[in-house]
Amino acid sequence: MMQSIHNSYAQRLLLIPISIALTAQFVLAQSPKSATPPTEPTISNTAEKIPRIFDRNPPEPEEEVQAPPKNAMVNFAMDPDRWIDVIYSQLGGSESTFEQFQRRRARIALNRIELICGLDEPLREKVQATADLEIQRFKTEVLTLASQAPRNPTQEEYQEFYNRIHKLTQKYQPRVLNQSQPSLWQKVLTSNLQDSQQSAIKKETDKRAEYREKTLRLETILRVSRRLGLTANQREKLEAYAQSQPENWKTFERAWQTLQSFPEKEKQNILTNEQIQELKKALETTDDLQLVVREFGEEW
Numbered sequence: 001m002m003q004s005i006h007n008s009y010a011q012r013l014l015l016i017p018i019s020i021a022l023t024a025q026f027v028l029a030q031s032p033k034s035a036t037p038p039t040e041p042t043i044s045n046t047a048e049k050i051p052r053i054f055d056r057n058p059p060e061p062e063e064e065v066q067a068p069p070k071n072a073m074v075n076f077a078m079d080p081d082r083w084i085d086v087i088y089s090q091l092g093g094s095e096s097t098f099e100q101f102q103r104r105r106a107r108i109a110l111n112r113i114e115l116i117c118g119l120d121e122p123l124r125e126k127v128q129a130t131a132d133l134e135i136q137r138f139k140t141e142v143l144t145l146a147s148q149a150p151r152n153p154t155q156e157e158y159q160e161f162y163n164r165i166h167k168l169t170q171k172y173q174p175r176v177l178n179q180s181q182p183s184l185w186q187k188v189l190t191s192n193l194q195d196s197q198q199s200a201i202k203k204e205t206d207k208r209a210e211y212r213e214k215t216l217r218l219e220t221i222l223r224v225s226r227r228l229g230l231t232a233n234q235r236e237k238l239e240a241y242a243q244s245q246p247e248n249w250k251t252f253e254r255a256w257q258t259l260q261s262f263p264e265k266e267k268q269n270i271l272t273n274e275q276i277q278e279l280k281k282a283l284e285t286t287d288d289l290q291l292v293v294r295e296f297g298e299e300w
Contacts, residue, residue: 078153083146090169095142098172099135106131106185113189117200123192130185141168213250217242220255227256228275237270256283 088094093101106128113119145168150157171181182190190198221238224230230238241258242249248258259267259279267276 078149078151080143080146080149083149084142087142087146087165087169090165091172095139098138102135102172103128103131105183109186109189113193113197113201116204117197123189126192127185127189130188131183134184138172213246217246217249220249220252223252224255224259228271228278230271230275234270253283 084095088098091098091101110119110124110127114124145164149161153161171183193201217239221235221242224238225235242255245258247254249255256279262270267279271279
């Protein structure tokens, strides 16, 4: 009996591999015939990924740039940034130099008034704030004007727009500051000063104007002296003429013309024959005297 049990167990063990093989064949038979066989790995085309360095055909531009007209002054587009540089160049520098110059003007004026008659700190802060406000307003006007400028200006368009630039910047030109209308911060400062302070400032201003005219006369006489080789006595005689006619002795050219128009008798009383012959010659140098004494003309 034990032998029969052993035989049946051995037969079952032999049937297990056969059943597994039959099951595998059945699964393969039931799988769909349309199953795709394993594909070979595709080789990517690396040549398409390499940039075409030697391609002579440039890419098309995103938007076409309008060509300037034939009578345009420049062959490039004048965008607002370029026009802003043009506007500030009329004032002798850039935007930052303009701000520094305007703030320095207000600061120098306040310091001078404080030395003359004293100044309250609230008024100083008010004037400085007004100067900053005026600077910001001018910068806004510059941006507005630059945005209205032509991009490819012709000669006529540039001249017309340049006239608008000159009208905007004329008030802030360094050479005409004293002759132009007072700035906003100057009006605020004058309206807040007392009568005693204004009288002291006027007295100091008149004194500075007199000193400035005297400096002009002396400098002119010295230039004439260097040209003609005058002595000390001759310079004293010319100084008497200069005091009697100050308008004719503010520049070297006008003084030279005044000396040339002197009667011969007066020339002989002042100058020698060699100096009179030198006086008949025309001037070859330009007058730069105004640049020398310009600092004396600052307001207050």
